[in-house]
Amino acid sequence: MSLESGEAPFAAPARLLIDGAVEGPLLFSDTALSFWGGVGPETGLVIDQAHPLHGRCLEGTILAIPGGRGSCTGSAVLMQLILNGKAPAGMVFSQAEEILTLGVMVAEEMYGRSLPIAVIAPEAFARLEGLDVLRIGAGSVSMPGADHRPDNAAMPAALPKLVLSDKDRHLLSDAVPQATRTAMRIVVRMAELLGAKSLIDVAQVHVDGCIYTGPASLDFAEKLADWGGRVVLPTSLNAISADQARWREQGTDPVLSMAASALADAYVRMGARPTFTCAPYQLDGAPDEGENIAWAESNAVVYANSVLGARTMKYPDFLDICIALTGRAPQAGCHLTENRKARIAVEVKKPEGCDESFWPLLGYRIGALAPAVIPVVTGLEGTRPNLDDLKAFGAGFATTSAAPMFHIVGVTPEAPTFAAATGGTELDAVTVTRCDLVEDWHHFNPTTGDRIELVALGNPHFSFDECKALAKHWAGRIKDPAVAVTITIGRATHSRIIAAGIAATLEAFGVTFVRDACWCTVMTPIVPPAARTILTNSGKYAHYGPGLSGKAVRFGSLSDCAEAAVTGRAPSAPPAWLA
Structure with missing residues (x-):
């Protein structure tokens, strides 16, 4: 985009989630993107056919998107992209983003490879559309040639200082196995990024990083296992990338199947249970209401927070096993009561005679309406959805939203009333009608x-x-x-x-x-x-x-x-x- 005469080149103060300086062609979208299922790790192409950037290549660009969404495995895909040389040169978000940022952190810790990630204010982010080239560095995001000195008054507020206990410092020391201290460094870095004041103990972990996304995911797990990594609390494993016992008779690719099986074995070697399910809430020992846990896998996180009332952040792949190896997690996100309150209201006009397809359609629609904030849904009081209905709703919601939970008044445990779900705050409201669901049905069909x-x-x-x-x-x-x-x-x-x-x-x-x-x-x-x-x-x-x-x-x-x-x-x- 050319500048009008006298117009100053774009420059905005930024918070750097990952340090670095880079300049490159801008690839912009105002729609969040799930890297898992949305970007090919071997090609760098956007494969999500519903995304505005479908078919575009991320390699070497400055990718500007509001943030990630969908799967927790986005961190693993981004790390594989980095190691394949197919990653963006840098990334700009309009909100703090943990999943993709964690992928870069792990690439730094394990392989010494990185790319800068910056967050700018939403109003500044909107001004990026139409620019051709962008630069990240020195506390700012700017067009080349902009003489920008960050205005301290406009800079993001400083985050609270993370206070570590004696136990935490021990887990960072040479007195523990290399896997444990490496995992603890990653936990501490993420806690600092999130602005956590301290770390907490959790009762259990569900690991999503056992999904095979390429050689880097296998190498990461095998390194931790070889470095003496052992889980210190009950740890279940997500679905993997092959039927471990039957892939030969099923005829799936032997190279990929053996790699997927080896990845699963590496996590089992570290003491995780070979549960291999993306629905850990169906297992014995599902968490209780109010219990702090560390679950990854987007639908599982949403179900745990929303339906079970347990407390977990939407943990990225790799951070999940790091927490399992240390027993410590950031005191942030949905572990804190104030962060579990709804920030948008969604009124649903439920059609008469619905079948069970109502729930995944509705979840998908509400996720799009609340792409980054927790919604509270009204109009479904007395509907009595079963657990499979809520599973389908949550999975649809987690596909289009980055939010870690939802509330349905009169249905989910923390929403006996609208006021309970919101903390008494007045909220902006949107409505979902039958016409909206018809539109989504035809989008799929x-x-x-x-x-x-x-x-x-x-x-x-x-x-x-x-x-x-x-x-x-x-x-x-x-x-x-x-x-x-x-x-x-x-x-x-x-x-x-x-x-x-x-x-x-x-x-x-x-x-x-x-x-x-x-x-x-x-x-x-x-x-x-x-x-x-x-x-x-x-x-x-x-x-x-x-x-x-x-x-x-x-x-x-x-x-x-x-x-x-x-x-x-x-x-x-x-x-x-x-x-």
Whole structure:
């Protein structure tokens, strides 16, 4: 963009989350981006087909986005991009951002590679649109040639000083294994970035970093294990990138499957439990209301905070295992009561006769309306959603929002009333209508009645009740032989449905189960190479699936998916409640 005569070049004071100085071509978007499922770690291309930057390459640019969103695995993708030489040269955000920043921190700590990350005020960020080249450094973000001396009055306020206990200092010393002190340095750096005054103990950890995103994710875990890393509190593991016990018979890529299995083994060597599920809330030992935990995986974080009432930040990949190795976490984010209050109100006009597809559609829409703040939802009092409804809502919400939780008045534990969810603060309000949900349904279904070659279920992992509902739906019916039906499921739930006889019933119908992995990591031939169109009941997979699979993905209710397995066709029209 050329400057008008007399117009000063752009310059704004900045807080540098990661130090450095760099200049490069600006790549701007006012839409947040999930690097996991949104950016190819081998190419640097934006693969999220719904993002304005789709098809653009990040390599060497100054990437300016409001922040990250979606998956906690964005940190792992960014680190892999850095090591592949495909990362941006620098990044500018309009809000503090932990997930992507953590990826750079770990690259610094483990590999000595970095890139600067700056945060500027939202009004300054909006002025970046249309600029061609940008410079980061010296406490500012500016156009080349701008003579900018940061105005101390305009600089972000200084953060509180982090106070470490004797225990914390011990964990940083040579008296502990190298893995422990490396992990503790990363925990302390993140705590300082967040402005935490101290560190806290947590009761359990759920590790998302066991998903294979490339050689760097495996090298990171194996280094920690080789350096004597051992978890010091109960630690579960997220879904991995292959069915560890059955990938050979499933025919998935042996190189990738072996790497994914080796990554899982590295975490198990450090003492984590091989749970391999993206729905840890389905496991025995799920946390209690008010309990401080450290969970990663976006849908799990949102469910833990919102539905269980436990307390966790949206921990990035790699920080999760660092907390498991040290037992210490920043006293920040949703660990603090004041940070759990809603900051936007969403009034929902619930259509009559809704089926279960209402919940993922609504979560997806509300996440877009609250991309970085906690919402409180009204209008659903007395609806009594079940746990699978809330799982689907939370996964859809976590796909489009970076916020770590939501409130639904009269439904979720910290929202018995509107005032309880807000702390008595007056909030701006937005409304979600049936027309909005129709728009989202058509976004997922640009065409209708398509021939379906794969029904993909279990993103997040399928529950016992969902498996039971499918077995009932298909009783006495015959699957279309041209349609594959695959359910991703955690080991614990799979054992339960075997014991109940449900697994045998579903397998007799023609269902294939994939344990350990989820649809964000499933590979061919589980996704049949010849398949053109996939049907799912997951708002999360309907969003990420096209970019991850290279296939057309359509969305419907669980009943729609069950019916499509018999007829071979996607829904021919929106459900009656959206008509």
